[in-house]
Amino acid sequence: MRHFLIDTDTASDDAVALVMALTDPNIQVEAITLVAGNVPLEQGLQNALYTLELCGKQIPTYGGAAQPLLRELHTAQFVHGTDGMGDIGLSLQGRTPTPGNAIDVIIDTVKAFPNEIELVTLGPLTNIALALAKAPEIATLVKQCTIMGGVGKGRGNITPVSEFNIWVDPEAAKMVFDSGMKMKMVGWDISRNHACIDPALCDEIKAIGTPFAEFCMDIQNTVKNFSTDVTKLPGFDLPDPIAMAIAIDETVATETADVYVEVIIADGLTRGQTVVDHVNVTKKAPNMEVVFEASRVQFLSMLKAAVK
Secondary structure, three states: OEEEEEEEOOOHHHHHHHHHHHOOOOEEEEEEEEOOOOOOHHHHHHHHHHHHHHHOOOOOEEEOOOOOOOOOOOOOHHHHOOOOOOOOOOOOOOOOOOOOEHHHHHHHHHHHOOOOEEEEEOOOOHHHHHHHHHOHHHHHOOOEEEEEOOOOOOOOOOOOOEOHHHHHOHHHHHHHHOOOOOEEEEOHHHHHHHOEEOHHHHHHHHOOOOHHHHHHHHOOHHHHHHHHHOOOOOOEEOHHHHHHHHHHOHHHEEEEEEEEEEEOOOOOOOOOEEEEEOOOOOOOOOOEEEEEEEOHHHHHHHHHHHOO
């Protein structure tokens, strides 16, 4: 049994990623920790708890940072809807998270399973940075940290060069990237190129006919418009699910490289940019395994299997 800890700002794509992990018989999710990002913290908690109920799972779920380390919180409700789940009328209130603080839970869980915890981050890296600041020794105790964030090659989705999760809290991202933890970055370029769901494919997945299949497609309701109108994709993309697929099965990533990546913390268009040193111009030691290509076929196979 593999041991996962998932740190998330649960909105519509995070929820699909949670379903993929929670329905995998080989994975034990030890804890789910919430961070503000796509939606405010309390809404993210409700969305995660709703998804757990749908999956019939009782996983300890904790609230963490309600805002970035140094900056005002900017959410992505303009993408995912006011409730983060497509504004389709789901009952997303009234659930009670597990008592405790996400930062302490991250530290305690990593120490309880030394060199076994596989950390999957689906939102801004605020919780992880705070945990590392409080207990820097956990960096060497994490088996693997798969980060949905940044851009390996190509354009951004919140500025011309920056991806949302890193942009929300670039200071936290820089702390994590510089921590020495074993990390794998799955950037927005991987989602844009390999995890786009066009209308015909969306209908095909919904036609599987299970509550999981309908839920995972229906909650993309508001993302569909944003993807078509703003990011100019042929359908909605699923950044967190393809990152989760790679965390579950590393062979989904078909091209990776160990490189140095620096996070820009300056303001302006480059805020949150992940500068990837492809050819070691900086002569700095690699701090990240970056995914450059992935198997769309394998990802879609995993997604469909998860919702059956």
